[in-house]
């Protein structure tokens with residue numbers, strides 16, 4: 055596990071940009087953290103790092119936003135941002151086609167409030183990121199890599 059301290063919103067964005075360089079198609083990032091921890095802020099950095107020009111807003115009501123990537127030299131074709139905060143059940147996400155993206159070789163998925171969709175994540179290769187809210191502007195960002203061949207059993 056690696057741990058980083060962020061002292062500001064812009065440091066979290068910068069961390070996301072740096073993190074984006076290590077992302078590959080098929081990656082699924084689970085973003086844990088309280089309300090206002092900085093999950094969406096981190097996604098903004100990841101998106102910027104992957105070349106997304108559009109402003110990122112969390113898909114609280116849409117549940118899922120798909121950003122098409124136009125990197126000629128990369129197999130990565132989409133950044134998929136899922137926010138389950140208002141999700142009623144897993145079926146709702148299945149209905150909007152999320153399963154086509156989860157683990158797809160040409161997509162990176164980032165998921166806010168992944169606790170709610172454990173069933174959809176079982177057996178997938180995932181990476182957990184936990185953002186701890188320390189003070190008004192200090193956050194601890196913990197990154198843990200879990201490669202699961204076996205069914206994924208979340209412990210958080």
Ligand SMILES: Nc1ncnc2c1ncn2[C@@H]1O[C@H](COP(=O)(O)OP(=O)(O)OP(=O)(O)O)[C@@H](O)[C@H]1O
Nearest residue numbers: 060061062063066089090091092093094095191193
């Ligand atoms: N070090 C920091 N890193 C990230 N955000 C910070 C930091 N310091 C202060 N903030 C502020 O905290 C808030 C984080 O909001 P953000 O929407 O990213 O959180 P979230 O975890 O996605 O919340 P939600 O669960 O509501 O989706 C922003 O208002 C941001 O300006």
Ligand SMILES: [Mg+2]
Nearest residue numbers: 093094112166
């Ligand atoms: Mg958010």
